[in-house]
Amino acid sequence: MKKNILFTLSLMILMGCATTRNVFLGQLSPVFHEVTSVMENETDVDIVGSALPAHLKLAESFLGLNPRDPNILGILIQGYVAQGMTIFETQSLDDELAGRRQGDAWKKARLCYQRAIGYGERYLLERGVTIKELQTALRENKILDLLTEELRAIDREPVFYLAQAIALAANLDKSHQRFVSYLPLSEVMTEWVCSHTPDYRAGLCPMFTAVALASRPKILGGNAPKARELFLETIKKFPDNFFIRIAFLQYSVIPRSSKADWLIQKDWFEVNKVAGRESVARSSEDGAIPLLNSVAVRRFEIISRYEKKLF
Secondary structure, three states: OHHHHHHHHHHHHHHOOHHHHHHHHHHHHHHHHHHHHHHHOOOOHHHHHHHHHHHHHHHHHHHHHOOOOHHHHHHHHHHHHHHHHHHHHHHHHHHHHOOOOOOHHHHHHHHHHHHHHHHHHHHHHHOOOOHHHHHHHHHOOOHHHHHHHHOOHHHHHHHHHHHHHHHHHHHHOOOOHHHHHOHHHHHHHHHHHHHHOOOOOOOHHHHHHHHHHHHOOHHHOOOHHHHHHHHHHHHHHOOOOHHHHHHHHHHHHHHHOOHHHHHHHHHHHHHHHHHHHHOHHHHHHOOOOHHHHHHHHHHHHHHHHOHHHHO
């Protein structure tokens, strides 16, 4: 029913007069947010992979009619991060473990993060602040004050996903100077969001901090032992968020070739993976995202195929 309503409204807007467009554009953002929520609660990764491109292109069509709409910009930031992280990085993991680096999936994931960052820059501009101003404030140690002055609670989710788009892009392509130069901003934007909502999405705040500590060289603040400790603390606090566990495997366990850590997580996934793929209620109750739990199970199955090679 919701899809039919969205389709009908879309036709009226795209084909109608300017008055019709203005009337309906303001009413579409809640519908887009509802569709995004439905996708997050979908446990079939393939269904989401098929549906996301149309969802994003439709949102971009509406953005073309109202290029300054912060709601649609926020949806596009989150949507492209989701597409890159859940679909293409999962496909790229199989390529990477097989020794096929920077394949098609890797390129598509990077493109998704580039688009998310571009929409994020536009989002910030609509909120009255630019990346350049944030970088200046960072050098002057005033960035948290600037974020608090210019942004509101409603901005936290788009800012969080923009920060992760930057971090994911830099992790994916460490040779890209623009992505890498934005990393300090990513850390502070994440800190700003998480200072208000430390348990955001059942542990994504400390998880991304642990990923940063694990994936960066020491000169850029990397600290592998501290990353492992933070991963384990976060897993203990949010045991039903499967994605934290898979991030621990990818960014900490595999690089260290730790068979002991692998076997503990392997046993856990073997017992719980059916719940991760099928149980929406269990995930939703504690704030974890069912889609990410299903993605984690898929990635675990990919890693398992290379167990002998990795450990």
